[in-house]
Amino acid sequence: MLKFLQFTMVRAFMSMFTLLSVSLIVFSLMELVPGNCAERYIAFKNTQGQLITIEDIQAEERRLGLDKPFVIRWGTWVGKVFFKGEFGDSCILRLNINQLLSDKFWISLGIALSALIVSYIIAIPVGIYSASTKNKFANNALRFISYLGLALPNFLLALIIMLTSTVLFGDSLTGLFSKEFRDASWSFAKFMDFMSRAWLPIFILGWSATAFAMQTVRALMLDEIGKLYVTAASARGISGRSLLWRYPARHSLGPVINSLGFDLNRIFNDLPVVALILTLTEAGALLIEALARSNDQQLAGAIIFLLTASIVLVNFVTDILLALMDPRVRQGLVG
């Protein structure tokens, strides 16, 4: 038990370290792009018809603390994020980023995680079937579909579904809420409305995630299925589904759990693009808005950091899960 606690602590520490380095990378990249927050804000004000001088910019820089050295600025940023959960104000909008993002971020995360869960609910049985079946036609068809999942980009799928539904039903299926619920506070009715519309982005995001997951499950099962312990089990008279699920499937579960974090990463990759097409008001779409229109580096940094943090968290949870489930991993910890 003590060992397990120790393992958890080490993992938590490593996750924190990863987060720190990510924050450093993100922060440096946001620093590297030409222009800083003060200049942007002032330039924005300039377009509003105010005359701006160099002194104004410098005053603004001092106010934002931009005249301090890089390490100190990074330190303050990270400190605020880690200890207070504060991302500061957005560059252009001059609004608190936490308020700006909170709802949108949770919705995005919810959609991404649902897509992940759906993809594995489909991929695990289908992958196991594809690995164990002798039916050549079914096998080839499944493989082709999973390859298509890689080649047919999500945004294209989103586009096709959207255009088809516009033409056929006259409803473009865009947005996450119907008009009457858009500004309403959360209630059961709003939740149901949300669910009736969220299936489309979940399906589209799950599409290529399923293809990837299926290939992983299939490859892992193929590795395990020929091993001696499976032969031994079938010699004891276990056969069919119970054999598959009780022996090789349990062994291949470990690596599958391990890869969850990177699957989430992949889903996040598609999120902004799909969100743009379906014009959802979530972090992804917001990211594009924040970036393409106003070059808001403060906001962009916050969004990327949040996305990465959720991946790191998933990785941490799966590490612990794996240690709980797999006696071999636990053994490795003790020994």
Next chain:
Amino acid sequence: MGLFTKAKPTETTQKLKESYFTASQGQLIRARFKSNRTAMVAGWALTIMILTGLFAPFLSPYAPSMAGRDKQYVNGPPQIPKFWDENGFSLRPFVYATKRHRSMKTNFRWMIEEVREKRYYVQFFVEGWQYSFIDLNWDLPGELFDVDIETLTFKTHLFGTDRGGLHLFGTDNSGKDIYSRTLHAIYTSLAVGSLGVFIAFVLALVIGGVAGYFGGWIDSVLQMITDAVRTIPPIPLFMALAAFMPDEWSAETRFFFIASILGLIGWPTLARRIRTHLLSERSQEYVLAAQLCGASSGHIIRKHLLPSFTSYIIVDLMITFPYMVRSETALSFIGLGLVDPVNSLGALMQNVSKADVLLNYQWYFIPVIFFIAFVLAFVFVGDGLRDASDPYSNVKK
């Protein structure tokens, strides 16, 4: 190559066995790849697509830029060469002349009509717009890096008609030929992918090589960095960076910028594989022997360790390639990558995102098919190569 067929009696079997055991690694890989039918078909498709990409100007009857636009054939449907119609048969394929009109009846939308009495015959090797195979005109930041070379200039094109060209895949809303644009887009996507893969490869080789060869704390630190970079979702990050591209950048600068971002973020997976391989390989006897002979670390990495897994590296590069192309396409699609005057598959696909297109101009979707075929071909070839380079792939477990 009968290496893997079922055994035939005596002497030939003996010979086959001998050729199997004396075959070099390269020969074995080739033989295994050839026995994989899907991968072979994909390989041919890929070769053809790469060649069409490389010789795009020669194969295109129109220039893919605004210069090559056909003002009289805006949003025109594909012209498919015919051999016969109600006016008789012709051995030489032909297309019809067209004219356009608009009126109250068409809601003032330009309508294109075929003039069936007038035929334009398809000709081969016609003279057309001028192009150069080597046309380097880079306006990179900094005077020193500007390059302007133009050689191998030609005017001949594979096909056209006696009156200029024909639009195999139709035209877009400014009258540019979609067929010519698609071919040039394949070239651009190939170039972006190659440059991105190259940058990622060099980084991965250096970082993975150093981590794997030295091990110890250097390895731990580099691993932490690699893992951190790996957890950042690349496309949101691309978007964040790409959005900061100044609008006044030229197409070439944008192109280099996009390719470098793709490369700078794409290296971690590759670096990890190189490291793992080096870690297992560096404790082998031949490395120890080289060390005892006084070889330097660099020498050992270059001359002994890298050649031991060149095939794996090539396979990995092949597998990385379609992801680079996909990322570029996604970026261009949302308007943050390469933009319209440049012909990239993503920029072409941007045009299809309107309901109007689905209803009236379905031929805009033709480049999409090419994109899917392109990515699929790369994935199949990559998979085939991976299976072929794995020495245990045909050993029954």
